[in-house]
Structure formats: C-alpha cells, structure tokens
Amino acid sequence: MEKEMFYEKLQRKGYRLTQRRHEIIDYLFACSDRYIAARELIEYLQSKHATLSFETVYHNLHTLRDEGLLAELQYGTETLYRIPCTMAHHHHFVCLACGRTYPLLSCPMSEIKNFPEGFQILYHRFEVFGLCAECQQRKKTV
Incomplete structure (x- = not known):
C-alpha cells in the first residue's frame, strides 16, 4: 500500500x-x-x-x-x-534477528488433508522463523 x-x-x-x-x-x-x-x-x-x-x-x-x-x-x-504486503495470498519467512520478512509464495493449507469434521476455517496464518543469510553471516563474524 x-x-x-x-x-x-x-x-x-x-x-x-x-x-x-x-x-x-x-x-x-x-x-x-x-x-x-x-x-x-x-x-x-x-x-x-x-x-x-x-x-x-x-x-x-x-x-x-x-x-x-x-x-x-x-x-x-x-x-x-x-505494513501489510500488497501481494496476493502468501505467507512469510521471518528473521528472528532483524525482523526482515521474505515471501513464502506457496500455501501449506492445500497440503492438509485431515480437517476436523464440520470445522469451518475463517482464516489461517503461517510463518516460518529463522535467521536470514545476512544475520547468519553477521553472527559468524562476531
């Protein structure tokens, strides 16, 4: 936006x-x-x-x-x-050191096969947490 x-x-x-x-x-x-x-x-x-x-x-x-x-x-x-992304539906990789995000363009919801019977999904969230390449490099040099 x-x-x-x-x-x-x-x-x-x-x-x-x-x-x-x-x-x-x-x-x-x-x-x-x-x-x-x-x-x-x-x-x-x-x-x-x-x-x-x-x-x-x-x-x-x-x-x-x-x-x-x-x-x-x-x-x-x-x-x-x-600030929210303006991209179509996607999720993020989130760096725990600097907070930077990277888009995860596929959605893992399509892989889930065993939803509880009668369960109505209103929304979902999915983030993967770790360290980006820059922060890993910075950590090695400290």
Missing part, C-alpha cells in the same frame, strides 16, 4: 493526521520489509521527542491494526507490527 493511500484511508475514517501519527507511519513505511516491535518504534520516537508516552505509540499502533492498516504478529511475549 502506498503511503498516500494509507493517509487517505485514515482520513476517510475520520482520523486526524497528527504530527506524531505522521512520524509513526513514516517509520513503519521506512521499515516496511520487516516486522518491528513497539519498543523499537518508541525508542526511535523518544530520541526525537523525549516526552513521548508509550500510550501514544500503543494507541496509534492498535488503531492502525484495528483499521486493517497494520499486520500484527505474536512472537513469544512480543507483538510485532509491519
């Missing part, structure tokens, strides 16, 4: 585009090839605005998520966020 379309969608839904919201969205788009933790976003924004509250960041992240403008991923006890 292009940033301008992102802003237009928020405005159509009645949200104000405050300076903080612009900064949050700009950072999310700058990191659009990877998931980021809220703490990373908070650290970045607090380096610019010492008085910024956690509540402001979390409120904005949850608003964007609830409006379908952010993808959310639970990893352990941490929640990660990113």
Whole structure:
C-alpha cells in the first residue's frame, strides 16, 4: 500500500493526521520489509521527542491494526507490527534477528488433508522463523 493511500484511508475514517501519527507511519513505511516491535518504534520516537508516552505509540499502533492498516504478529511475549504486503495470498519467512520478512509464495493449507469434521476455517496464518543469510553471516563474524 502506498503511503498516500494509507493517509487517505485514515482520513476517510475520520482520523486526524497528527504530527506524531505522521512520524509513526513514516517509520513503519521506512521499515516496511520487516516486522518491528513497539519498543523499537518508541525508542526511535523518544530520541526525537523525549516526552513521548508509550500510550501514544500503543494507541496509534492498535488503531492502525484495528483499521486493517497494520499486520500484527505474536512472537513469544512480543507483538510485532509491519505494513501489510500488497501481494496476493502468501505467507512469510521471518528473521528472528532483524525482523526482515521474505515471501513464502506457496500455501501449506492445500497440503492438509485431515480437517476436523464440520470445522469451518475463517482464516489461517503461517510463518516460518529463522535467521536470514545476512544475520547468519553477521553472527559468524562476531
């Protein structure tokens, strides 16, 4: 999704585009090839605005998520966020070190043969976690 379309969608839904919201969205788009933790976003924004509250960041992240403008991923006890891909249905390989994602273009759902009788699937998610080539190399040199 292009940033301008992102802003237009928020405005159509009645949200104000405050300076903080612009900064949050700009950072999310700058990191659009990877998931980021809220703490990373908070650290970045607090380096610019010492008085910024956690509540402001979390409120904005949850608003964007609830409006379908952010993808959310639970990893352990941490929640990660990113701008959703615009590609057709696919899943991701996720690097645990840097958060970068790589598309997994096939869907494993077609391989599952034994669904529980009468089970209605509403949606599914599938991510593969590991270390990307860059992070593996970086780990070897440390």
